[in-house]
């Protein structure tokens with residue numbers, strides 16, 4: 001029996017009805033444009049969060065975590081309502097709230113996506129629970145419906161103004177592919193991302209940095225994009241080309257203009273990256289990753305010294321391209337390089353971080369992996 005099922009039985013005195021898993025993600029390219037209706041190109045990593053769930057005959061909700069053994073969060077169904085606080089359990093409660101479960105549940109969570117690394121451990125948690133609830137309560141929701149629901153849980157219950165990318169890829173990803181997601185209508189295409197046969201690897205560098213700006217900074221960038229849309233009188237930044245946008249520079253204040261400039265150029269880079277992947281042109285892909293990083297660093301200003309040092313060091317070591325991923329102000333960077341460069345690059349980044357008195361970085365690699373699924377019993 002799986003460890004989580006055994007533990008569930010020990011804690012709650014019965015077997016779980018359903019086990020479901022959902023992965024974290026890395027975004028190849030298309031950063032900070034999901035909330036502007038853009039295209040993004042993330043893939044699921046192999047680390048997942050697994051949840052064990054059983055319905056209860058009453059209205060009690062009990063939530064426990066394999067990682068926090070003493071902590072069982074309890075709440076009655078009728079008390080489910082958005083609330084502030086620090087508890088990780090709000091992500092789980094938010095999903096139960098948004099899906100409108102009609103009985104209590106026991107939930108045990110085994111979160112194996114590294115926390116605080118910008119690899120979407122929160123989306124993995126939300127999507128594993130949504131997948132389990134969809135199955136146990138026979139809700140019949142599609143993957144795009146689950147993506148919208150879990151985003152709403154995070155926006156309205158937890159209070160984080162995230163876009164739709166992380167939940168979508170956690171739910172929809174296919175092994176071996178990156179997910180070209182249209183964030184406007186959630187249609188998607190699987191773009192094969194098999195770099196090992198090309199002698200390449202995508203190194204994920206967790207800088208272990210988490211700067212305080214992260215919460216306010218994200219909302220502020222989002223607000224700038226909304227302001228650009230409102231002032232230009234367009235329906236979204238998706239609906240304007242780079243040239244058209246540049247021609248209207250004088251209509252926007254400098255900060256709003258440059259934030260929107262990141263968005264419109266990044267949208268183009270995603271489509272160019274898909275072309276590069278389809279023609280196995282990894283040199284071009286690397287250039288696009290570099291351009292994306294510069295745009296996030298200089299125009300959108302969501303990078304930080306640790307991310308820049310990781311990227312610069314990887315490039316000095318011969319990486320084809322490197323960039324920060326996720327919301328920024330800390331978290332992880334990715335670097336595309338030849339497999340034989342990986343070890344040397346890791347050592348160089350570790351040394352550079354130590355010389356800069358930064359926390360020691362962590363390194364991961366991951367093949368593009370499967371999206372959320374019920375684990376057969």
Ligand code: GLA
Pocket residue numbers: 030031032033034035162163164165166326327328
């Ligand atoms: C976070 C958010 C996503 C997305 C990225 C930046 O991961 O949760 O919705 O906006 O930042 O691309």
